[in-house]
Amino acid sequence: MSVADKGLEGVVAASSAICDVDGINGVLIYRGYDIHDLAEHSTFEEVTHLLWHGELPTRSQLAELRAQLGANMALPKPIIDLLHSFPRGTPPNPLLRTAFSAMAVYDPDRDDNSIEASWRKAIRATAQMGPLVAAVHRVSEGVDPLEPSPDATIAANFLYLLHGEWPDEVTEHVFDVALILHADHEFNASTFVARVTAATLSDYYSSITSALGALFGPLHGGANSGAIKMLREIGTPERAAPWVRAALDRHERIMGFGHRVYKTYDPRAAELKKMSRALAAAQGDMSLYEISVEIEKVMAEDRKLFPNVDFYSASTYTALGVPGPLFTPIFAVGRIAGWSAHVLEQYAHNRLIRPRSDYIGHRGRTFAPIADRG
Numbered sequence: 254m255s256v257a258d259k260g261l262e263g264v265v266a267a268s269s270a271i272c273d274v275d276g277i278n279g280v281l282i283y284r285g286y287d288i289h290d291l292a293e294h295s296t297f298e299e300v301t302h303l304l305w306h307g308e309l310p311t312r313s314q315l316a317e318l319r320a321q322l323g324a325n326m327a328l329p330k331p332i333i334d335l336l337h338s339f340p341r342g343t344p345p346n347p348l349l350r351t352a353f354s355a356m357a358v359y360d361p362d363r364d365d366n367s368i369e370a371s372w373r374k375a376i377r378a379t380a381q382m383g384p385l386v387a388a389v390h391r392v393s394e395g396v397d398p399l400e401p402s403p404d405a406t407i408a409a410n411f412l413y414l415l416h417g418e419w420p421d422e423v424t425e426h427v428f429d430v431a432l433i434l435h436a437d438h439e440f441n442a443s444t445f446v447a448r449v450t451a452a453t454l455s456d457y458y459s460s461i462t463s464a465l466g467a468l469f470g471p472l473h474g475g476a477n478s479g480a481i482k483m484l485r486e487i488g489t490p491e492r493a494a495p496w497v498r499a500a501l502d503r504h505e506r507i508m509g510f511g512h513r514v515y516k517t518y519d520p521r522a523a524e525l526k527k528m529s530r531a532l533a534a535a536q537g538d539m540s541l542y543e544i545s546v547e548i549e550k551v552m553a554e555d556r557k558l559f560p561n562v563d564f565y566s567a568s569t570y571t572a573l574g575v576p577g578p579l580f581t582p583i584f585a586v587g588r589i590a591g592w593s594a595h596v597l598e599q600y601a602h603n604r605l606i607r608p609r610s611d612y613i614g615h616r617g618r619t620f621a622p623i624a625d626r627g
Contacts, residue, residue: 262513266445266606271304271594272437276514281521283437284308292524297407297432297587298322301379304437304594323403325380326410328388329359336392346469348389349582353465356381357458366456368600374457375593382589383407386582387414408432411586416574423535427528428573434521434562435584437591439514443467443474447592451599452606460596465585471508474584479508480567481577484544493547501555509564510552518559525565532572541568 258264273282281288284303291300295309302310302318310318332352339348357363360377362370388398391414399417401410408429412420420428438444447464451457468474487496497507512519526545533542545568552558570580 260513261608266440266608267448268602269439269595269598270307271598272439272591274439274514276512276516279515279517279520281438288434288520289524291433292430295433297429297436297590300433300436301590304590305375305597319406321376322380322407323405325377326384326401326403328381328384328398329356331359332356332385333388333392333398336388336398339392341393341395343393345386345389345393345578345582346475348393349386349585350462350465350469352385352389353378353382354458354462356385357456360458366454368597371457371597371600375597378457378461379589379593380407383411383586384414386579386586387411389582390415390576390579407586411583412573415579424532424573427532427569430524430528431566431569432587434524435566435587437588437594438562441473442470443588444592444595448595448599449606451596452603454600454603457593457596461589461592464588464592468584468588469581474563474581474588476508476561477563477566477570477580477584478577480564481571481580483508483548484541484567484571487544487548489540490543490547493544494551497548497551498555507548507552507558509560509567510556510558512559512561515559515561519561521562522560522565525562525569526560529565529568529572532569536572541571 271284273280275281283291283300284307286295286303286309291303295303298319299309299315302308302314332355335355336348336352339351356378360374362373384398384401391398399414401414405413405419406425406429409420409425412424412428440448443464446467447460450460450463471479487493500507529542529545530539533539545565549560549564552560567580570583571577575583
């Protein structure tokens with residue numbers, strides 16, 4: 254049997270037409286479109302249609318998708334009641350994972366696992382992920398969730414549902430771009446586990462719940478929460494370089510740097526860096542951005558490592574008023590579009606994903622009765 258590299262590095266697990274990552278040249282494409290073009294010209298709803306259907310939408314197709322998303326944003330009341338039933342102080346990650354899984358019970362297509370029903374579930378889940386994340390936060394803060402507006406975008410709705418105030422155009426645009434940048438990333442850990450679950454022909458909600466479980470790990474979506482803790486501990490730009498070098502001397506991991514695939518600058522980080530700077534300038538507080546830039550300089554000079562998507566998302570989300578513990582859950586607000594695309598693609602061309610292991614244990618051992626084992 255051939256032996257795979259640890260962590261399946263470099264192993265091609267399946268074919269997909271959704272997304273490609275060129276780690277050598279730092280290129281990310283969705284359905285053939287460069288991420289920089291999409292970030293500059295598109296919207297999250299357009300990108301969702303692109304990921305799901307392979308083409309950018311026409312005006313009528315976009316209007317139809319927005320109408321479908323708007324009609325499905327409201328959360329079932331039993332889900333709000335469930336959030337209220339959890340112990341106060343529970344972190345948002347397990348709240349989101351458990352509440353999302355429970356939403357399967359209230360889906361109108363609960364007992365229908367056909368491709369057609371799974372498409373409808375994808376629309377509902379994509380519409381409701383933002384309201385669910387906002388509800389998780391508000392309930393944990395002891396305040397009631399707000400009702401989404403069916404006429405507003407996913408980005409605007411999320412910021413309103415989180416803060417209780419509608420965002421201005423600049424703020425909405427920044428968050429909309431952040432959702433685009435997080436919408437998909439080929440066979441990352443959470444997407445792959447979603448496809449593994451879907452390959453068993455389990456239902457849509459089980460597949461996405463599997464993805465949420467993988468997302469919350471600190472080596473995946475959880476890295477952005479670690480990045481903001483680091484920025485706040487450093488405190489000022491002047492302290493950044495000595496702080497990072499001291500941490501490196503202690504062989505500590507600097508969160509938000511390096512990537513399993515990218516060997517150069519993560520293109521998503523480049524876009525987030527621009528947004529972080531623009532928001533900081535608009536708000537008159539450049540400190541987190543400047544600390545981030547100093548850290549980036551040290552890591553490039555001393556370790557030849559570049560930021561990944563988590564690094565500048567930390568300062569960007571902070572400027573948007575998102576609390577640190579919510580950084581990882583809002584990753585899911587964008588990634589639900591990509592997860593859904595991959596689950597649906599897996600259903601359409603399914604083969605059970607069942608790799609082998611390289612067994613390195615004992616062989617030929619003789620069983621001894623318990624009386625002879627001392």
